[in-house]
Amino acid sequence: MYVELEEEDARPSSTSGPSKPLSCPACNSRNIETLNYGRRIGGAIGTTAGAAGGFLSALSGARAGAVAGAAAGPVGSVVGGAIGAVLAGLAGGAAGAVTGVAVGTLVDDSILDNRHCLHCDHTFS
Numbered sequence: 001m002y003v004e005l006e007e008e009d010a011r012p013s014s015t016s017g018p019s020k021p022l023s024c025p026a027c028n029s030r031n032i033e034t035l036n037y038g039r040r041i042g043g044a045i046g047t048t049a050g051a052a053g054g055f056l057s058a059l060s061g062a063r064a065g066a067v068a069g070a071a072a073g074p075v076g077s078v079v080g081g082a083i084g085a086v087l088a089g090l091a092g093g094a095a096g097a098v099t100g101v102a103v104g105t106l107v108d109d110s111i112l113d114n115r116h117c118l119h120c121d122h123t124f125s
């Protein structure tokens, strides 16, 4: 059973909190974009790291699949190994991407100048 989380979508984006300025501190322009470098980079790194980790678990996944498939003979062993490897690899990549985005979001919020003024090219956090 899933409990629906309507809060995330229902909340308007303008209520991001008083700590985050919505206008440029240099020229007061409201033409601001959010860069989210950390989130993007984190997602990419996380996917790569996750896929690398997924590769290792893919090896054991292949082994487990091969053992399970062996009951159906040599062909079952090969097919089972391939399915086990793909499933383990996909799971690793997806988990890595989620982790990377979460870490990158933290970096965006705490370290980087995450906002960019489209009017005067000023970056600020």
Ligand SMILES: [Zn+2]
Binding pocket: 024, 025, 026, 027, 028, 029, 117, 118, 119, 120, 121, 122
């Ligand atoms: Zn500006």
